[in-house]
Amino acid sequence: MSGQSLFARLEPLLPRVRRPVQYVGGEGNSIVKPWDAAVVRWCLMYPDAYEVGLPNQGLQILYEILNEQPDVLAERTYSVWPDLEALLREHDLPQFTVDAHRAVGDFDLFGVSFSTELGYTNLLTALDLAGIPLHADQRTDAHPLVIAGGHAAFNPEPIAAFVDAVVLGDGEQAVLGISDVVRAWKSEGAPGGRTELLARLARRQLVYVPAFFDVSYRADARIEAVRPNRSDIPARPSKHTLSDLDSWPYPKAPLVPLAETVHERMSVEIFRGCTRGCRFCQAGMITRPVRERNIETIGAMVDAGLRATGFNEVGLLSLSSADHTEIGTIATALADRYENDKVSLSLPSTRVDAFNVTLANEFSRSGRRSGLTFAPEGGSERLRRVINKMVSAEDLVRTVSTAYAHGWRQVKLYFMCGLPTETDEDVLEIADLARQVIRAGRKASGHRDIRATVSIGGFVPKAHTPFQWAAQASPEVIDARLKLLRDTVRADKEIARAVGFRYHDGRPGAIEGLLARGDRRVAKVIERVWREGGRFDGWTEHFSFERWEQACAAELEPLGASLDWFTTREREEREVLPWDHLDAGLDRDWLWADWQEALRGTELDDCRWTPCYDCGVCPTMGTDTQIGPTGRSLLPVIGVSAGGPAVGGDPSPVDGGDPSPVGSAAPA
């Protein structure tokens, strides 16, 4: 019978695996609905370990929105570690949900959210464990529709063979629209099977169905054309854009895990989208336009979320949180509200700007001032113009001086290596910046014991960005530049002990680059790597570059391509890119023009406070930038900080807390 709990069979295996608590579910605010009461049943997956996947906001938002529908049920699953994978196979148990421990194969829809391309092998593990054929064309009406979403899905071509459909962009309305279509199709007796269902979803412009498009290749291995093979669907599937974030204040009741996870805090997304125009940043390009939540909604979400979870830390999320038009008021008002409540607030993404230090000071009025992170991204001013990250060395010195003067003990600087046009000299300028930062810190704080951490990541060009045509630097080039930089800093007696280095080897970046800009032929590489044991490629201890390299040689070279062909090869303007038929709203000519501006080192201003530069998103998507200031203020909160203790000696009857709906049906 479908939908049954597998827990009784799973439980005896759990004492034999590492950290079994990650598989038992029971999180605060998790929802278990009766199987038979639902018409449309979703299994949502974040294809990485539970500790990484549970805090993911996208999954939590969709989980709550879907479960609010009376006849829709949504449960969650995460990647199982190899120790449990082996036991599941040995005992013939499938991939299961953590909510009610149901078999993933029993659901109607299997939605997988990809924040990073390195989760692709984990998708295959989950499909295989679930008993779902890896290849979409092998599936029958008995199998769930496999739907990919998330930022990486903006170039889903490398996994096109493995998924039935792809949602581009914001998922809130898309999952409800998909549920409507599935509900109607089921109520009609599932006419035409899964092909008809996919066609309906594609016609309603809810999803991109890779099987409805054919790709042809030229003799030189480049793509000749990508064409729809049906006439009844849009030739250019486009992304979903949620307008009015204030009407969608999710998650309302964030999940509270029992197991330890990477983010032990609650997050409130204060705006979506970014138009700063950093040319390397895929997130900034594909999530346009900027849509702010107003201070009133943010205040209410923080309050409701804290009450529902018991967390004592709140992160105000966005791609560049200090850019919210009301951030100063928000920071002060929230800091006032929670000053005595042992609740700490943080802004995870900040710019190099003294104003950020002011914000950080507000958020740490009575707390410890440990570390502040700034991201100049490029070592030299020239390079920062190329990437359109407009920060001067003077800005940085001024900002860190302010930080050290206000008692911050450590500054972390984030850079990328391998950016287009980069030379050794550009990277060596990171050492100069570090020296200036340490000097400024010593001067501002009045003592010598100042520390700065320089953290460096390898740049990976992504689809739908001006750098989508760029040659990716090879791991050898990146590793050599980073070695040069490290040697230079170590040889500098003045700062050698004050500067810490953090960087990763360049090789995982090469594979990320292959998957980020690959086409449908890369699927064979992914599948081969997976069959040879590839799992958890985002984890250093599991990642094997050799395995990927060998799979590329075996699967790509016969086609006239290679790992290098996909990564270190610069593309020409008219080359058909694998994702050109997918519409992120960005005008291709604008992207190319911006790429040329990058090569000339020309900067571009943010369209929030300068005229529109015609990236194309607003007219194509029928959207608009939605920003304040609204002039609203934080509404007062009743009870949580001002009221007396609920369990204290107060003689009046008091509600005893807010029990979580674990194990109960969702609120109507």
Add this chain to the structure above:
Amino acid sequence: MPRQPEGPPPPPVVARVRVRFAKRGRLRFLSHRDVARAFERGLRRAEVPMAYSAGFNPHPRISWVGAAPTGAASEAEYVEFALSAPAEPERLRSALDASLPPGLDVLRVVPAGGAALAERINASRWLVRLPSVAEPALRDAVAEFLRRDSVEVERATKDGRRRFDVRPAVILADCRAGNDTCAILDLVVRHTTPAVRPDDVLTALDVVAGLRPSAPPEPIRLEQGRLLEDGTLADPLAPDRNDAGRLVG
């Protein structure tokens, strides 16, 4: 100059309460750290007036007593809270219980008095279900174990792999047939360092008699307390219990 936290020092402790709780069902897979985190969040949701430590990073003042290992269920876990405002124990109990996930169940809250909780606890009573083990096999193994003066086992502890003697800590070991195909092992174990856990006793049964359950054992801690002459345990909250209904602080 290091910064000092601004503002007044934290409010003083006006009361302490002692809590007995259970760790049941699938929540037996919680580690002690998981339990501690769940309590901190539950206490905030229940708005229990906790006393906090001073300093940059104030922590609620919670004192734990000997946590059951990951994977073991328990009907008798103990913890003590320091409060900054008066509280009525039964109201605190029901509010906290409602704020914790089902499976972490608050059984009793009493005002703290007299000797420290840790001084009232030096032994545990365990019930270990052994699915797949036949009662006679268990009986023979236990008899052999009890005949020995010393049975050494090895286990990974937080200080690395350690070899230690299990036998002296085991005050009582008895067995009976369960209601299906399982055998049940009843244990009373004195608290020692390193702690002798049910799985150590089972390792010892393997050492002395080659007993190897094919399915994982299911241990439940039934009681903790001070070991009495007759082998029973004194309830550690008994001296405080008479005060359960009154307001503390």
